[in-house]
Amino acid sequence: MKSILLIVFVLMNLNCEKKTQPVKNNNSEIDRLKSELEKAPNFDKYIAYGLALTNLGKGEQALEAYRKAVEINPQAPVAWNNICYELTRLDQPIEAIKSCKK
Secondary structure (H helix, E strand, C coil): HHHHHHHHHHHHCCCCCCCCCCCCCCCCHHHHHHHHHCCCCCCCHHHHHHHHHCCCCCHHHHHHHHHHHHHHHCCCCHHHHHHHHHHHHHCCCHHHHHHHCC
């Protein structure tokens, strides 16, 4: 129980200091990645699309992309890590912990 509380505390404080980062992707990049996904969906494309959405602050959409990546490869740590990150940003620490453990 103590370890779970510690994990929750750490997750909740990961972003305690607001950091501004430049937006690396614009909407045309999102559109390009989405188009590529529609043509030939695969794990790497879902991750790339999710990261682009994350960089634009579109957490819910990014989470959806990462979950589709998990459907393709449930054993991929990067997908679970990205889900954990988004859930933490969306203030869902319990769900974030479950994803981090996977």
